[in-house]
Amino acid sequence: MEWALPSxxxxxxxQWNALLVFGGLLLFGLIAGYIVSKSxxxxxxxxxxxxxxxxxxxxxxxxxxxxxxxxxVFADIAVALVVYQLGRYVDIGWLRREKWLLIxxxxxxxxxxxxxxxxxxxxxxxxxxxxxxxxxxxxTAPAVVLVVLRDLKAEGQVTRRLAAMTALNNxxxxxAAYALLPVIAHEAGTPVSTLIQxxxxxxxxxxxxxxxxxxxxxxxxxxxxREGSSQFVLVISVIALAIGVAHALHLPVMLTMLIFAILSxxxxxxxxxxxxxxxxxxxxxxxxxFVTVGASMRLSDLTVLGFSVLILVAAxxxxxxxxxxxxxxxxxxxxxxxxxxxxxxLPMTEVGVGLMxxxxxxxxxxxxxxxPLLAGAMVVLEFMGPVATQFALIKSGESGRE
Numbered sequence: 001m002e003w004a005l006p007s008x009x010x011x012x013x014x015q016w017n018a019l020l021v022f023g024g025l026l027l028f029g030l031i032a033g034y035i036v037s038k039s040x041x042x043x044x045x046x047x048x049x050x051x052x053x054x055x056x057x058x059x060x061x062x063x064x065x066x067x068x069x070x071x072x073v074f075a076d077i078a079v080a081l082v083v084y085q086l087g088r089y090v091d092i093g094w095l096r097r098e099k100w101l102l103i104x105x106x107x108x109x110x111x112x113x114x115x116x117x118x119x120x121x122x123x124x125x126x127x128x129x130x131x132x133x134x135x136x137x138x139x140t141a142p143a144v145v146l147v148v149l150r151d152l153k154a155e156g157q158v159t160r161r162l163a164a165m166t167a168l169n170n171x172x173x174x175x176a177a178y179a180l181l182p183v184i185a186h187e188a189g190t191p192v193s194t195l196i197q198x199x200x201x202x203x204x205x206x207x208x209x210x211x212x213x214x215x216x217x218x219x220x221x222x223x224x225x226r227e228g229s230s231q232f233v234l235v236i237s238v239i240a241l242a243i244g245v246a247h248a249l250h251l252p253v254m255l256t257m258l259i260f261a262i263l264s265x266x267x268x269x270x271x272x273x274x275x276x277x278x279x280x281x282x283x284x285x286x287x288x289x290f291v292t293v294g295a296s297m298r299l300s301d302l303t304v305l306g307f308s309v310l311i312l313v314a315a316x317x318x319x320x321x322x323x324x325x326x327x328x329x330x331x332x333x334x335x336x337x338x339x340x341x342x343x344x345x346l347p348m349t350e351v352g353v354g355l356m357x358x359x360x361x362x363x364x365x366x367x368x369x370x371x372p373l374l375a376g377a378m379v380v381l382e383f384m385g386p387v388a389t390q391f392a393l394i395k396s397g398e399s400g401r402e
Contacts, residue, residue, distance in 0.1 A: 107322075309380055
């Protein structure tokens with residue numbers, strides 16, 4: 001995007017550059033986040049989203065094209081950092097004792113997929129849109145959940161289950177998306193065997209890259225010792241390397257990061273890797289992530305597919321609620337905790353957006369009709385979801401706020 005300064009003799013074209021975009025968005029996001037956080041029920045990420053929405057295609061259209069590509073780089077790093085932190089909540093030993101949580105995640109995923117797919121088909125959506133809509137509905141937004149629970153400093157049964165459920169249902173959603181693609185992809189001239197090979201490449205490639213990343217990081221963590229600043233730089237650099245390799249090899253970044261985080265949490269028997277607080281660095285990328293997400297929102301997506309969006313949102317919420325309440329007693333939760341946990345899982349989107357963008361670059365015809373539906377759901381859930389999660393954690397009594 002270019003601006004001219006015609007009134008000056010030595011006027012030269014002003015061009016956006018990475019630092020201008022980064023600094024400007026951080027400043028606007030910071031101010032908006034501060035303003036909305038004056039309400040105890042509205043998290044600051046809602047302010048970041050509003051800034052992105054105003055500056056993006058749905059508003060002033062200043063964040064688009066090449067400028068949006070710059071912000072996407074920061075957003076990619078933010079998603080990777082969030083997924084890494086959330087993945088480290090997945091303690092295999094703890095999950096063995098909490099097997100009902102695993103059953104809850106599995107049941108909720110199946111119900112979300114089934115309810116949303118059937119509901120969209122019932123109301124006239126084509127099969128591809130219905131099936132991909134069902135897959136998208138499985139995932140809960142990891143960045144929203146992580147930011148809200150960190151902001152509230154929440155600790156407790158609802159918080160831990162919400163974090164673990166979010167990490168696991170994202171894992172399931174990515175697996176389901178890639179498993180389903182050979183069945184529903186209808187790219188012209190692409191044989192089914194090629195689609196299956198691509199799915200296997202993505203899944204096994206991500207697992208191998210995650211293990212190699214873990215294999216690279218652990219000896220270095222041992223060498224550097226348990227010194228916070230050194231390990232912080234180590235983790236950031238290894239994650240950046242992994243993102244770069246994943247992009248170069250066309251592997252799903254989020255799945256790679258999730259597997260890497262789970263490996264680093266559960267295979268590190270000698271605790272060489274510290275539990276790091278990403279703090280300020282994390283905050284910078286989080287602002288960029290949500291401003292970028294906000295920039296991709298358009299109210300027109302909501303008006304065109306408003307009814308389908310409402311079906312998706314309602315069917316997903318119902319399915320998630322049934323999955324949680326069905327096993328609440330077995331998981332030692334009372335009905336109130338089950339209700340709050342269901343409410344906390346309401347955010348859904350940035351993972352779906354990333355997933356669909358990855359898939360659409362490979363299968364543009366398959367996903368073309370689904371992206372507006374996802375964008376419409378994003379408009380609703382990105383604004384409602386953070387507020388719902390914050391409300392749920394405050395009411396659970398695990399945040400220190402009343």
